[in-house]
Amino acid sequence: MANTVIIGAQWGDEGKGKIVDMLSAQSRVIVRFQGGNNAGHTIRVKGEETILHLIPSGILHEGKICLIGNGVVLDPEVFLREADHLKARGIDVSPARLGISKKAHLIMPYHKSLDKAREAKRAGHKIGTTGRGIGPCYEDKAARVGLRAGDLANPELVRQKVRHALLEKNVLLRELYKYDTLDEAAVCDELLQLAPRLIPYLTDVESRIHEAVNAGGDVLFEGAQGIHLDIDHGTYPFVTSSNTVAGNASAGSGVAPSRLDRIVGIVKAYTTRVGSGPFPTELLDDTGSYLRSNGHEFGATTGRPRRCGWLDAVILRETVRLNGLTDIALTKLDVLRNLPALRICVAYDCQERRFEYLPQEEGALERVTPVYEELPGFEEDISQCSSFADLPAAVQTYVRRIEELTGVKVSLISVGADRQQTIVR
Numbered sequence: 450m451a452n453t454v455i456i457g458a459q460w461g462d463e464g465k466g467k468i469v470d471m472l473s474a475q476s477r478v479i480v481r482f483q484g485g486n487n488a489g490h491t492i493r494v495k496g497e498e499t500i501l502h503l504i505p506s507g508i509l510h511e512g513k514i515c516l517i518g519n520g521v522v523l524d525p526e527v528f529l530r531e532a533d534h535l536k537a538r539g540i541d542v543s544p545a546r547l548g549i550s551k552k553a554h555l556i557m558p559y560h561k562s563l564d565k566a567r568e569a570k571r572a573g574h575k576i577g578t579t580g581r582g583i584g585p586c587y588e589d590k591a592a593r594v595g596l597r598a599g600d601l602a603n604p605e606l607v608r609q610k611v612r613h614a615l616l617e618k619n620v621l622l623r624e625l626y627k628y629d630t631l632d633e634a635a636v637c638d639e640l641l642q643l644a645p646r647l648i649p650y651l652t653d654v655e656s657r658i659h660e661a662v663n664a665g666g667d668v669l670f671e672g673a674q675g676i677h678l679d680i681d682h683g684t685y686p687f688v689t690s691s692n693t694v695a696g697n698a699s700a701g702s703g704v705a706p707s708r709l710d711r712i713v714g715i716v717k718a719y720t721t722r723v724g725s726g727p728f729p730t731e732l733l734d735d736t737g738s739y740l741r742s743n744g745h746e747f748g749a750t751t752g753r754p755r756r757c758g759w760l761d762a763v764i765l766r767e768t769v770r771l772n773g774l775t776d777i778a779l780t781k782l783d784v785l786r787n788l789p790a791l792r793i794c795v796a797y798d799c800q801e802r803r804f805e806y807l808p809q810e811e812g813a814l815e816r817v818t819p820v821y822e823e824l825p826g827f828e829e830d831i832s833q834c835s836s837f838a839d840l841p842a843a844v845q846t847y848v849r850r851i852e853e854l855t856g857v858k859v860s861l862i863s864v865g866a867d868r869q870q871t872i873v874r
């Protein structure tokens with residue numbers, strides 16, 4: 450299948466988990482390379498749903514190696530809870546097939562406190578983070594004061610780093626945010642208590658990927674979030690704190706960029722967004738509510754209702770350009786059923802100017818008016834269709850139009866949440 454990167458083409462929740470699970474059948478190794486448990490990746494197999502926040506979405510396939518790369522920020526407690534949950538269902542989560550990079554940074558309790566405290570203080574202009582400590586953890590990484598998973602084997606180093614961190618964080622929490630401070634000994638003891646369970650998972654992720662690639666490859670890199678949440682290329686400041694672009698599969702896991710063969714963008718057949726930030730095609734009317742209820746658009750991590758709107762080809766063209774997409778996997782097409790007409794945004798108008806690409810100035814996207822193209826809707830139930838030819842003419846037209854507007858082939862079409870409900874073209 451070649452070494453493949455999976456990325457979310459919009460603002461997250463495109464159905465990456467489903468597609469990664471499906472493609473895992475033909476892969477040897479599955480790797481998460483950025484983000485943390487801000488992600489919620491849903492897989493459904495024969496009606497049984499699994500939501501993964503940290504462990505790669507290949508884990509349901511027996512024998513596949515699942516690795517958490519250096520680019521991920523890892524909450525130790527969440528990792529162990531997720532592993533326990535899977536184990537209770539009879540899934541092998543032993544270190545023989547699940548590994549964590551020693552270079553991955555650890556999310557600490559003070560990261561979560563700071564995340565929540567800052568959001569609370571940003572009244573009126575919240576980012577709408579997941580509150581999982583993601584941003585503050587990446588801040589410490591960049592500031593070169595973070596704890597890394599490999600440090601767990603060195604209790605003295607853990608205590609030293611926590612002491613240093615709390616010297617600063619407790620002042621912020623107490624003085625600026627009027628928030629509870631954290632006790633140094635308690636933070637260290639809690640983490641070191643988990644260490645014996647985590648240490649067996651620590652591994653040299655780069656070497657394991659390198660070996661797999663050299664032995665014939667088929668490594669799958671599982672992106673989290675979406676391209677327009679990228680810290681550099683997204684709708685800053687309403688973004689997450691990591692690079693979500695496919696290029697980060699390399700930096701975030703240690704694989705050489707020349708080893709990546711295929712970049713698949715997961716495109717939801719309409720658009721959703723959780724949290725604040727510009728969303729030109731957002732629908733605040735009945736159609737938006739219809740998409741939310743028909744698509745069950747409620748966050749897999751926080752349960753928040755997702756904002757919904759029409760498909761935006763301007764956003765997608767930018768995604769194609771930033772990632773060099775080789776293919777598109779189009780998901781949730783079934784959700785569009787029974788809408789009288791379908792709309793795709795093909796450009797933006799802003800102050801007498803027409804934009805085919807995203808304007809780059811902060812705040813500019815808030816002021817654009819989408820230019821829509823209208824296509825016929827469909828009433829048929831497509832959830833059991835198993836080939837492109839089975840799809841009603843209107844659906845085929847919609848898919849082909851997406852290919853024209855993006856210049857990328859739609860090679861997978863998802864017509865339902867279950868693993869089986871996927872059309873391979």
Ligand code: GDP
Nearest residue numbers: 462463464465466489490491781863864865866
């Ligand atoms: P991810 O974060 O990109 O992995 O996506 P999420 O799991 O957060 O959200 C996608 C949701 O859509 C999940 O509840 C999936 O089970 C569901 N889903 C995925 N593909 C399809 C599809 O083709 N049709 C429908 N109806 N649901 C889907």
Ligand code: IMO
Nearest residue numbers: 461462487488489577578579673674689723724
């Ligand atoms: P998956 O992998 C959708 C959003 C949050 C918020 C912003 C910053 O399931 O697609 P953060 O906690 O990362 O600092 O929050 O990013 N966000 C997501 N939205 N899907 C996700 O992940 C997301 N991860 C973060 O809602 O707007």
Ligand code: MG
Nearest residue numbers: 462489490749
């Ligand atoms: Mg999700």
